[in-house]
Amino acid sequence: MPAAWRMVARSHGGPDVIAKEEFEPGQPGDGELLIEQDAVGLNFIDTYYRTGLYPAPLPTPLGSESAGRIVAVGDGIDGFAVGDRVGCASGLGAYATHRIIPADRAVAIPDGVSNEDAAAMMLKGMTACYLAEDIINLKAGQVALVHAAAGGVGSILVHWLRDKGVIVIAHCGSAEKAATVQANHSLYGAFDDLAATVRELTGGAGVDVVYDGVGKDSWNASLASLKRRGLLVSYGNASGAVPPVSLLDLSRGGSLYVTRPTLFDYVATVEELAHTAGRLFDRMQRGVVSAQIGQRFALADAAEAHKALEARQTRGATILIP
Template identity: 80%
Template sequence: MSGAWRMVAQSHGGPEVIAREDFDPGRPGEGEILIAQDAIGLNFIDTYYRTGLYPAPLPTPLGSEGAGRVEAVGPGVTDFAVGDVVGCASGLGSYATHRIVPADRVVRIPQGVSTQDAAAMMLKGMTACYLAEDMIALKAGQVALVHAAAGGVGSVLVPWLRDKGVIVIAHSGSAEKAASVEADHSLHGSFDDLAKAVRDLTDGAGVEVVYDGVGKDSWAASLASLKRRGLLISYGNASGAVPPISLLDLSRNGSLYVSRPTLFDYIATADDLAHTAERLFDRMQRGVVKAVIGQRFALADAADAHRALEARKTTGSTILIP
């Protein structure tokens, strides 16, 4: 296909390794569709593939999430037709003008949800969905701590939890970011002081669950903020990988539970994917969660977008426009 291009990591390293490359996506094969993309979501996991923290062959096509219109369908595809508005948050290669993906990894975007909003929300929103709905059955009145509450996942997870009646203690990296978060308690500042603040807000009990996408820097504070038999969900490594832990630390801190989940185990089947996307789009249509697009970059400027993301200079979601 003439004119198709993408951004790839030519080697492992900093944002400077990202380069533009022309390519021919070809025709979709059996069970595949070709999407002409309108918008692409930027996610921290993209930096893991760029740096080599998550292994992938080089040069590595970057990105998992995007939205656009079906341009062609392969043999055997009956659920989608040319012109359908769709989104995908699976595999690698979304930093591209065009993308071929398996049809069972694609969801139809309903009316009232734009392709930009879908691209900004698919991966982050479905992550918030499984964190809030599938990992622990939180009830109204229970208390959760959400790290990076002004970030991509956090900005969706906080209102999702509050819609369930969960009391949310949000933590952000700056006063400005904390002021943008509508939580029951919106904190900022050093992780060294966080556990005490959480204990003070919960009459010494701690929280039922900690949602931690920060990783290394927040680990100790997360453990210290949990109530007895609480759950620490470590779903990201924004500050680096969590250091090796001793299971005795979980015992000494109150018989704690720890999970390191990934979205793709919660959308492994077509039915799981459809159910998760349905719950996300339902909340978007009802206004429970919104696509807060804090930044838009040209796709060709993907390296600048990575720099902003890693420097914690972004709020909400960031999208790339081909």
Template identity: 85%
Template structure:
């Protein structure tokens, strides 16, 4: 296809390894859709593939999330037509003007939700969905500690939990970010003092669950913030990978539970994907969660977007525009 281009990582390393290349996306095969993308979402997982923390063949097509319009429909596909607004989250290759995907990994964007909002929300929002709804069956009045509460996932997860009447202790990297978070308690500052503050706020008990996308730097504080038999949900590595876990630390901490989920295992089937996306779109339409787009970059400037993300200079979601 003439004019199609994408951004790839030609080697592993810093943002400078990201380069633009022309490519031919081809035509959709059986069960596939060709999507002409209008907006792409930026996510921290993109940096993991760029650095090689998550392995993938080089050159690596970057990006996992985007929204646009169906440009061509492959044989055997039902339920989609040319011109439909659609979104997808998962896989690689979203940093592109065009993308071919299996139709059962694509969802239709409802009326009333813009393509930009969908691209900003799908991966982060569906992550927030499985964290809040599926990783633990939280009940009203239970307490959750949410790290990076002003970030892409955190800014969705906090209001989602509060809509469930869960008490949220939010933690952010700066006073400025903490001021943007509406929660029962919005903290900031050093991880060294966090567990003590959490204990004070919970009458010495600790929290029922910690949602931790930070990783290495917050690990010890997260474990120390949990109540007896509490659950540690480690879903990201923004500060680096968590070191090897000593199971005796979980015993000493109060028979703690730990899970390291990935979204794919919660949307592995087309039915699970539709259910998860439906719950997200429902909360977007009801105004429970909103696409807080703090930054917009041209797709060609993806390297600059990565620099801002890794320097923690972004708030809310960031989108790339082809």
């Protein structure tokens, strides 16, 4: 096997703390698989580990989402064999040429889905799945506001919701990005006037749910856009962590609900992971959602990819190629 290498954060800070190092992945233990990787997904959560917002020991192996082929199988495993294509969207260490993963966190990639598309979609697509299907069971005709709608999760979520018949109001940071979003209403610009525009579009009622992966900058606009007893799903912190929340703000806004979910609580068991991945791959194979890979970086250029992501210069999904 050729020398393995990975990208790690040697300290907490900006993208320049990311460094390349050789490592020995070793052989998989009981219940583990060794993967030779073809593609790695870039996600905002990767920047949280790099900056220290999410704690992890240093040096921190970065990345959670990847796809490749099994090159070695540990003991006690049924259902996987050398040569199988698999994806994984949990743990750390995806920014690497090789990776050992627990077999119960691996997902078989079906025919018709490429490894690049799987790497671009595993984390973002399964996130869109649980947001659209498991947190609130939206019905056709209900209304959702999706922030960062041209981004990795947002672009998938818009198509997923529209397939359910949900009326989608999309919001993006620029007119150029908004023009690429196939929502019922595609908005862009500052958050100051967003809630008023949403009220106009909904006849004053507001939306049933807001999907907010932006965080601090969008928080007030999200609350103000909700209808009475509406739900704010805060699933990311692209602009920084949400400030301390007063429960009285939820009362004054109309008995509002707020949840701060993570994917891993929705795919905690083997059965939940298989169910969620199955729903994602079904929609990929039917053309409901697609990877929409906007850019590719060499894995060795992970720092440049982080800079582009944090500057909101990416569109759709971004993958890193070892």
